[in-house]
Amino acid sequence: MVDLSVILAGLGDAFSLNNLFFVVLGVVVGQFVGAVPGIGPVMAMAIAVPFTFALDPLVAIAFLVGVNKGGLVxxxxxxxxxxxxxxxxxxxxxxxxxxxxxxxxxxxxTKMALFSSVTGDTFSDIVLITVSAPLAILALRMGPVEILALMIFAFSVLAGLVGKSLLKGIIAAALGLLFASVGSDPENYTPRLIFGMWDLYDGLPLASVAIGMLAISEILRRLSEAGGRVKSAIEIKDTGDPLDRKVTWAEYWSCRYVMLRGAVTGTILGALPGIGSTAAAFMSYAFTKAASKEPQSFGKGNIQGIAATESANSAVVGANLIPLLTLGIPGSVGAALIISAFMIHGMQPGPLLFETQGRLVYGLFGAMIMANFVNLWVGQIGLRIWVKVVSAPESVIFASALLLCFVGVSMAASGLFGVAVMLVFAVIGYLLSSFGYSLVILIIAFFLGPRFEISIAQSLALMNGDLTRIYQYPVAVALLVLSVVSVFWFLAKRSPEDHEPSEK
Structure with missing residues (x-):
């Protein structure tokens, strides 16, 4: 048990002016790089890690946490x-x-996104501070069979709720897993589907695939629809109603259960290494849509959809540190960069960290709570600036975004090969979205593909190739049953118009 004096000393370190300055700097940098398509907080953290060597350990790690938190907002x-x-x-x-x-x-x-993000983030930080060790033990007990069943359940939920066609959702997930199989076999490290291009030996770069399909393809679609006309990047109607420019307390409070569900979903998935904030956001959205009395309103501007996703993906940030601090296992790419900062400063995260570096750990906890309030304050100012940006011509906005995507991907994917992959997947994404396939499901399946394949191999090894032994894993059986039930549930709930082809 950590002594109370150590806790108070750590919190005192966190609330110093020097630490506050770097937390504010980290949040500002995070919000900026997050708001610019093509960069992202992970890239900013990767660039910043070597420069933190000259800082004190607490200041360095607090700065990286600020970048991570600000990036999600x-x-x-x-x-x-x-x-x-x-x-x-x-x-x-x-x-x-x-x-x-x-x-x-x-x-x-944007304000609902900000408030929901800070709410979910604060919830996960409180869970991290109070019950990090028990949650880490629970996550550790989920073996490969349970992780595999959890992924199958996630795919079934996402395929049923994202997009109008369950079949197209399943096809998109299958394509994501196919693209994830490019590169070396994660079990035997033999090359697959590289077609003589050894740049693909490590697989398709995640940044290239995600930015190409989500950002570049959307920019190309929007530019093709412009028809040579110069217009704003988004046509914003001036309703003249002051209530349309703010989130009232009544609106925020009406989403309390949605944000709580999202925060719990993000915290649980964040404590499981490899799941990530993207899966948490879409699962929270799926659960909220399924529980709503008006599911047809989602996708048309329902404020609860924003609350569900932002509370979940931000809750992952704090929860990712649960396995990192207690087991030394990073739960995400961002957590892996933070663990590298620990090691740069001569510390090894793990079970002994609370005993050997208790003051630093509780200083980090204090810095995380501080970063949430800074996120709220900086966001209130920054959101107004970014909303004004949309008045610029569409050609300027999207040309700038394209340039930043090219630069960002070339840095993240180590050269022009990553840019070439991004352009290929931009075309693929444009075609798939035109025919109504969900790009989001494809990206999630691609991201989880290697972990999914490893879980299959480990599960078969544990069961000696006998799938009938699945009954020995009751949690996995329950998740698989839920997967089947969810598919039939979503098929039964679809209204006739949902079966019509997409206009895209």
Whole structure:
């Protein structure tokens, strides 16, 4: 048990002026890079990690946490205003955020994203501080069979709720898994589907695939629809109603159960290494839509859809540190970068960290709570600036976004090969979206593909190739049953118009 004096000393370190400055700097940088399609907080963290060597350990890690937290808030801005997610997990926010912005309520949509994000983030931080060790033990007990069943359940839910066709959702997931199989076999490390291009040995770069399909394809579609006319990146109607420019307390409070569900979903999935904020956002959106009395309103500007996704993807940030601090296992790419910062400063996250570096850990907890309030304050100012940006000509906005996507992907994917992959997947994404296939499901399946394949191999090894031994894993059986039930549930709930082909 950590001594109370150590806890108070750590919190005192966190609330120093020097630490506050770097937390504010991290949040500002995070919101900026998140708001610009093609960069993202992970890339900014990767660039910043070597420069933190000259800082004190607490200041360095608090700065990286601030970048991570600010990036999730910033990623919602282009998703809402331009239907171009700044980060992959913000794609779920665009489902209702963009239609709400088209109705003349961009500030309401972005402010709801901000408030929900801070709410979910604060919830997960409180869970991290109070019950990190028990949750880490629970996550550790989920073996490969349970993880595999959880992924299958996630795919069934996402395929049923994202997009109008369950069959097209399943096909999109299958394509994502196919693209994930390019590169070396994660079990035997033999090359597959590389066609003599050894740049593909490590697989398709995630940044290239995600940005190409989500950002570039959307920009190409919007530019093709311009027809040579110069117009704003988004046509915002001026409703003249002051209530359309803010989120009232009544609106925020009406989403309390939605945000709680999203925060719990994000916290649980964040504590499981490899699941990530993108899956958490879409699962929370799926659960909220399924529980709603008006599911047909989702995708048309329902403020609860924004609350569900933003509370979930932000809750993952704090929960990712649960396995990192207690087990030394990073739960995401961002957490992996934070663990590298720990190691740069000579510390090894794990079970002994609370005993050997208790003051630093509780200083980090204090910095995380501080970053949430800073996120709220900076966001209130930053959102107004970004909403003004949409008055610029569409050609300027999208040309700038394209340039930043090219630069960002070339840095993340180590050269022009990553840019070439991005352009290929931009065309693929444009074609698939035109025929009504869900790009989001494809991206999630691609991201989870290697973990999915490893879980299959490990599960078969544990069961000696005998699938009938699945009954020995009751949690996995329950998740698989839920997967089948969810498919039939979503098929039964579809209204006749849902079976009509998409207009795209």
């Amino acid at each position: 910033g990623g919602a801005v282009p998703a809402v205003l331009m239907n171009t997610p700044g980060t992959p997990d913000a794609a779920a926010t665009a489902l209702d955020g963009f239609p709400l912005a088209r109705q003349g309520k961009p500030l309401k949509a």
